[in-house]
Amino acid sequence: MATREFLKFLTAKIDVPKSxxxxxxxxxxxxxxxxxxxxxxxxDSKWFGVTYAEDRPGVVEKFAELHSLxxxxxxxx
Numbered sequence: 188m189a190t191r192e193f194l195k196f197l198t199a200k201i202d203v204p205k206s207x208x209x210x211x212x213x214x215x216x217x218x219x220x221x222x223x224x225x226x227x228x229x230x231d232s233k234w235f236g237v238t239y240a241e242d243r244p245g246v247v248e249k250f251a252e253l254h255s256l257x258x259x260x261x262x263x264x
Contacts (some may be wrong), residue, residue, distance in 0.1 A: 207238075244251055 200206035217223035
């Protein structure tokens with residue numbers, strides 16, 4: 188199911204080097220086709236992530252902060 192969506196993405200965007208497959212779009216397609224359901228968990232946490240190289244310093248800083256608050260361990264993986 189998700190593999191099919193990835194293959195559709197590759198077919199459409201194979202020649203577009205900076206194209207991105209957006210995970211919520213895949214989830215939406217699977218929900219609409221009846222192939223999947225999604226359970227959304229509530230959280231008070233704020234999402235952050237790295238999309239571009241410029242995002243990295245802020246994310247590194249945030250991980251350090253979460254570690255100092257004992258929210259995240261030294262090693263995540």
